[in-house]
Amino acid sequence: MTTTLAPSFELNFDVLPPEIQKFKETVREFAQDVVLPRAQELDQAPAADFDWELVKQGHALGLTRVAVPKQYGGLGLGMLGIAVAMEQVAAACPGTALVFGATMLGQTPILYSGDPQLQARYLPMFAGDEPVLACNAVTEDAAGCDLIIPENARHAVDVMSARRDGDHYVLNGRKKFITNARFAAFASVFANMEGHEGATGLTSFIVDLDQPGVSRGPVADKMGYRACLGSELTFENVIVPVENVIGGELNGMAINIAQSNMARASVAGISTGVAQGAMDKALNWCGERVQGGQLLYKHQFSAQKIAEMAAKIDAARMLYLYAANKVDNQLPAPSTSPQWPSSSPTAWRSRSPTPRCRSSARALPARLRRGEDAARLLRRPHLRGHPGGAGAGDHGLPLPGR
C-alpha cells in the first residue's frame, strides 16, 4: 500500500506567470546572443563610451518600459518583470542591465505617485520608436547615505537646495555618480528645502533635464559596470513646476527609502544574474580543462564548488522572486527587513486629496528625525489615498503594471 503525506498543493518557484516567462526567454536570447559578445569590449572601453545600438535593441524588446502600465504603451509586468529581466541581462553584462534598471528607477516615483497627470506626461515617451532613458539622482559629493538614512539626515552637508517661488521651485546643487544622467530625458531628483537643517527638508522632484541651468558630466571612470555611464548633474537656478513634486514637500526621505526598498528586488535580480553568469563560465571551463588526466568537473572538489554555487544562486533567485512579488502585491514585509516595500505606496500617496493625509505626510520627516520606524509610519492607513492613477489596486494601493 502506498501513502501520500500531503495533498497535491503546488508551490513552484520555477513557474513564472506566462507573460513574464515569455519575456524572460526573449530577454535571455537578447542577452546571450547580442549583449554577451559585446560585454568584454564594453567593460574595457573608455569611460564615456556608450553603446546606443545595444540600448536600441533592448528598447525594442521593452526593456525601457517593463513596469510602465499598458495604457501608456508599457509592458505592464511590474517589479517581478523588472527583476527577472535584470537577471537575464546582468548574466551577460551588469552595466547594460543598469542602463535599463536606472531608467526604471527614474520612472518609479511617477508610477507610484498615483498622479494620472504626471503619468500621462512622463510615461508614454518610453513607448516611442527611439529609446528614452531616465535617471534617479540622489548621491552628492558630501552626502551619500546621509540622503538615504533618516538618522543621518541632520548631519548632511552641502545638500542640493530647493526654494519655493510662486508656482514653481528653484533647484541649485550638484549630483554625482548618476547612472544615465548623460542622456536621460528627466531625473527623479532629491533636494533639501531651504531653511531645513542638513537633509531634513528633503523633497522629491521630477526634473526635465533638457532645460536651461542643467549641465551633464563629467562621466565617472568606474572599475566595473562600465557599460552604463555615471555622471555628475549640475543644477543652476533650475525651474521645476509645483506639480512635479512627488509626495508633497519635505517627504523626500520617506520616498527615497521606499524607492530604494522597492529597487532592492531588481538589484538582487542583477546580483543573481552576475552570479549566474560567473557560474556559467566556471561550468564551461570545468568541462574543457583537463588536469590530472580528467576534466575539472570530475574532480570532486571542483564539482562540489559548482554545486555550492548552483545552490546559492537558486536561493538568491527564490528570494528576489519572493521580494518582487511582495512589491507588486503589497504583501507584508518579511521579518528580516524592517524597511520593506509594502510600506512605500503610502508614502507616494501622501499627495492625497484629504487634508488629514497631507498633514500626516508633512509630519513624517519630523517623526523620522525623532527616530520612529519609517516602515511602521508609512504603513499607517491614513497616509493612503489618492485613487485614480494607473495601477491603483483594490485596496487603494497602486499595483504597477497590473
Ligand SMILES: Cc1cc2nc3c(=O)[nH]c(=O)nc-3n(C[C@H](O)[C@H](O)[C@H](O)COP(=O)(O)OP(=O)(O)OC[C@H]3O[C@@H](n4cnc5c(N)ncnc54)[C@H](O)[C@@H]3O)c2cc1C
Ligand atoms: C554602479 C553604481 C551606480 C550608481 N548609480 C547611482 C544613481 O543612479 N543615482 C544615485 O543617486 N547614486 C548612484 N550611485 C551611488 C550610490 O548610490 C552611492 O554610492 C550610495 O548611495 C552610497 O553613498 P556613498 O558611496 O557616498 O557612501 P557613503 O555614504 O560615504 O557610505 C560609506 C559607508 O558608510 C556606511 N554608513 C553610512 N552611514 C551609516 C550609518 N548611519 N550606519 C552604518 N553605516 C553607515 C555605508 O553603509 C557605507 O558602507 C551609484 C553607485 C554605483 C557604484
